[in-house]
Amino acid sequence: MKIEIGNGIDFIGDIHACYDEFMILLEKLGYQKNANGLYAHPKGRKLVSLGDVMSRGPQSIQCMEFFYAHVEAGLAYMIDSNHGWKIARWLDGRKVQLRHGDENVEREFKDYEKQHGKKETNTLKEKLKNLLLHAPSHYIFTMDGEDQVVCAHAGIRDDYVGKENNKIKDFCRYGDVAGMDERGKPIRREWYKQHEGDLLIVWGHDPKPEPLIINNTINIDQGLVFGGKLTCYRYPENEFVFVKANKNYSGKIGADNPIQK
Numbered sequence: 479m480k481i482e483i484g485n486g487i488d489f490i491g492d493i494h495a496c497y498d499e500f501m502i503l504l505e506k507l508g509y510q511k512n513a514n515g516l517y518a519h520p521k522g523r524k525l526v527s528l529g530d531v532m533s534r535g536p537q538s539i540q541c542m543e544f545f546y547a548h549v550e551a552g553l554a555y556m557i558d559s560n561h562g563w564k565i566a567r568w569l570d571g572r573k574v575q576l577r578h579g580d581e582n583v584e585r586e587f588k589d590y591e592k593q594h595g596k597k598e599t600n601t602l603k604e605k606l607k608n609l610l611l612h613a614p615s616h617y618i619f620t621m622d623g624e625d626q627v628v629c630a631h632a633g634i635r636d637d638y639v640g641k642e643n644n645k646i647k648d649f650c651r652y653g654d655v656a657g658m659d660e661r662g663k664p665i666r667r668e669w670y671k672q673h674e675g676d677l678l679i680v681w682g683h684d685p686k687p688e689p690l691i692i693n694n695t696i697n698i699d700q701g702l703v704f705g706g707k708l709t710c711y712r713y714p715e716n717e718f719v720f721v722k723a724n725k726n727y728s729g730k731i732g733a734d735n736p737i738q739k
């Protein structure tokens with residue numbers, strides 16, 4: 479799970495099926511289509527998705543196909559996430575309850591099948607299932623072999639870095655969840671307050687109106703699908719690049735909207 483930083487990394491927060499805004503971001507970052515129709519950076523930078531590329535928003539399939547193709551080509555990386563894991567198991571034919579926007583993915587696949595037929599749909603499902611099932615819980619980015627940055631969808635504890643088991647995978651997908659409140663929302667413990675040392679941890683999952691920077695941790699989920707913005711954090715430049723949402727796709731307003739409250 480170690481990757482050399484090389485010519486630079488562009489960490490991308492939760493896209494949640496907002497493909498149009500993601501394309502605008504890639505252009506802003508200087509990515510260009512290569513001869514194979516894939517987006518590559520002229521300086522050899524790599525894209526890293528913090529997961530939750532699908533669900534809630536309008537174009538889950540496009541977003542997943544993008545990462546399938548770019549991960550295969552070695553142009554991008556994508557880690558595991560809560561929606562990613564749910565959709566992976568659904569694609570694997572397991573019984574899961576599709577909600578919190580996951581039901582949109584099912585609807586998109588029904589439309590896809592009407593247009594492209596069963597065989598093509600099943601081929602696509604198989605590819606995307608493999609991408610999602612095998613996404614690692616976190617990556618460690620190194621410079622000259624030394625650990626510099628870790629990315630994990632919902633965060634990671636210091637003693638979990640570099641290890642992988644079911645408990646760690648769950649932590650990276652959901653964060654440090656202490657149960658549910660009376661509204662059915664997860665009660666999240668602030669794991670980042672315990673982070674110590676120089677290792678930078680980049681995470682998403684928990685939408686904040688602006689990047690939250692605490693103890694060498696950076697949250698870059700700025701609630702794009704909730705009408706916020708899509709964030710890229712560029713390393714080692716330590717710069718943010720944002721694209722505003724075209725609209726609030728989530729249907730959540732007021733106290734139900736995590737970035738409007």
Ligand SMILES: [Mn+2]
Binds near residue numbers: 559682
């Ligand atoms: Mn998430």
